[in-house]
Amino acid sequence: xxxxxxxxxxxxxxxxxxxxxxxxxxxxxxxxxxxxxxxxxxxxxxxxxxxxxxxxxxxxxxxxxxxxxxxxxxxxxxxxxxxxxxxxxxxxxxxxxxxxxxxxxxxxxxxxxxxxxxxxxxxxxxxxxxxxxxxxxxxxxxxxxxxxxxxxxxxxxxxxxxxxxxxxxxxxxxxxxxxxxxxxxxxxxxxxxxxxxxxxxxxxxxxxxxxxxxxxxxxxxxxxxxxxxxxxxxxxxxxxxxxxxxxxxxxxxxxxxxxxxxxxxxxxxxxxxxxxxxxxxxxxxxxxxxxxxxxxxxxxxxxxxxxxxxxxxxxxxxxxxxxxxxxxxxxxxxxxxxxxxxxxxxxxxxxxxxxxxxxxxxxxxxxxxxxxxxxxxxxxxxxxxxxxxxxxxxxxxxxxxxxxxxxxxxxxxxxxxxxxxxxxxxxxxxxxxxxxxxxxxxxxxxxxxx
Ligand code: PHE
Numbered sequence: 001x002x003x004x005x006x007x008x009x010x011x012x013x014x015x016x017x018x019x020x021x022x023x024x025x026x027x028x029x030x031x032x033x034x035x036x037x038x039x040x041x042x043x044x045x046x047x048x049x050x051x052x053x054x055x056x057x058x059x060x061x062x063x064x065x066x067x068x069x070x071x072x073x074x075x076x077x078x079x080x081x082x083x084x085x086x087x088x089x090x091x092x093x094x095x096x097x098x099x100x101x102x103x104x105x106x107x108x109x110x111x112x113x114x115x116x117x118x119x120x121x122x123x124x125x126x127x128x129x130x131x132x133x134x135x136x137x138x139x140x141x142x143x144x145x146x147x148x149x150x151x152x153x154x155x156x157x158x159x160x161x162x163x164x165x166x167x168x169x170x171x172x173x174x175x176x177x178x179x180x181x182x183x184x185x186x187x188x189x190x191x192x193x194x195x196x197x198x199x200x201x202x203x204x205x206x207x208x209x210x211x212x213x214x215x216x217x218x219x220x221x222x223x224x225x226x227x228x229x230x231x232x233x234x235x236x237x238x239x240x241x242x243x244x245x246x247x248x249x250x251x252x253x254x255x256x257x258x259x260x261x262x263x264x265x266x267x268x269x270x271x272x273x274x275x276x277x278x279x280x281x282x283x284x285x286x287x288x289x290x291x292x293x294x295x296x297x298x299x300x301x302x303x304x305x306x307x308x309x310x311x312x313x314x315x316x317x318x319x320x321x322x323x324x325x326x327x328x329x330x331x332x333x334x335x336x337x338x339x340x341x342x343x344x345x346x347x348x349x350x351x352x353x354x355x356x357x358x359x360x361x362x363x364x365x366x367x368x369x370x371x372x373x374x375x376x377x378x379x380x381x382x383x384x385x386x387x388x389x390x391x392x393x394x395x396x397x398x399x400x401x402x403x404x405x406x407x408x409x410x411x412x413x414x415x416x417x418x419x420x421x422x423x424x425x426x427x428x429x430x431x432x433x434x435x436x437x438x439x440x441x442x443x444x445x446x447x448x449x450x
Pocket of ligand 1: 021104225227229330331333334
């Protein structure tokens with residue numbers, strides 16, 4: 001079966017694809033603004049600790065299940081046990097995973113469409129098309145729908161091409177581009193007046209805010225979303241890895257890139273906010289908190305770019321281009337989850353599957369756009385706040401409690417014969433068995449209560 005499936009051609013290709021999935025809108029605007037309003041470097045520290053103690057072990061659980069089964073999440077979880085009930089729960093969890101992945105994509109494509117529209121709008125500004133530029137940045141159904149459809153079209157086109165020619169090839173092209181654009185933007189913004197103030201806010205730790213229990217749980221949730229956990233994305237990418245790869249090492253690389261880019265994005269967004277303040281753009285809410293999330297991206301930053309003339313339009317093009325790339329390498333990983341399932345379990349042709357499922361998801365996006373006020377926030381909450389941690393919990397339980405320890409060891413030995421003697425094998429098995437599920441339950445409990 002493994003030979004008929006796609007497979008990543010190189011370790012670099014895999015790391016770019018998996019890091020591409022992980023690095024998304026969450027990293028570039030979620031992380032920096034959270035850090036800004038929650039204690040700067042102290043939040044960063046909490047985030048780093050959580051990423052390595054929770055997200056990395058949970059990522060490993062998905063990669064290992066995927067690589068072992070060389071199959072999609074439904075088949076893979078169904079195969080881990082001989083017990084009928086456990087098999088059924090496994091298959092149901094896998095099924096829920098691809099439904100959640102599809103729903104996440106349905107709102108993600110809308111947001112990514114806005115990013116593309118803002119990027120094009122700045123192009124239009126440069127070439128004097130002010131009317132079209134302002135249409136592209138104003139909230140309306142036609143603009144939203146067009147943006148979503150174009151973005152979904154790109155996602156579908158890549159997934160239709162398969163693992164090596166689609167996912168790997170495009171991730172290996174887009175991720176270096178993303179890094180170069182990000183570094184260039186950071187370097188430029190740091191030269192502007194006011195940037196130093198933002199750096200201070202980002203880098204001076206205020207432990208008082210960062211250590212509140214509420215915030216720690218929040219940071220946990222973001223770390224989870226940020227590494228694309230709890231929907232079967234990392235599981236399916238792991239299933240395309242060959243048996244010679246050292247899993248703890250490649251998982252570590254992916255985690256490091258994800259965190260590295262989030263931290264780097266902090267050096268762009270925070271200074272940019274204070275440059276905006278310096279140029280007269282409002283960056284605080286009435287309650288005195290820093291403006292964040294959608295208002296930041298679609299009001300404050302464009303406000304800043306608007307005060308900078310031609311340079312601002314160029315920076316804006318690069319910034320929203322960066323956002324679009326980050327979103328695209330994530331969205332392909334979301335679409336791959338249901339497509340892989342349809343191809344493997346139902347013998348659907350990959351191209352047909354990609355177009356049909358992508359089309360169906362675009363239809364869901366349209367429904368969301370038609371009922372924006374009631375559906376948009378709801379879909380985000382249900383998928384990212386509730387479903388992701390819960391499915392991630394089941395993954396950890398399957399690896400920690402249901403899968404036989406000897407088989408786990410055998411799987412890990414494939415790419416690293418000396419694994420038993422290393423620190424990873426001494427800590428990770430009980431960590432994923434006890435610590436991860438406990439922490440995830442805590443997040444989930446908090447979500448339910450809060
Ligand atoms: N990790 C992506 C981000 O930070 C989001 C994502 C979630 C991607 C789930 C795939 C699956 O934006």
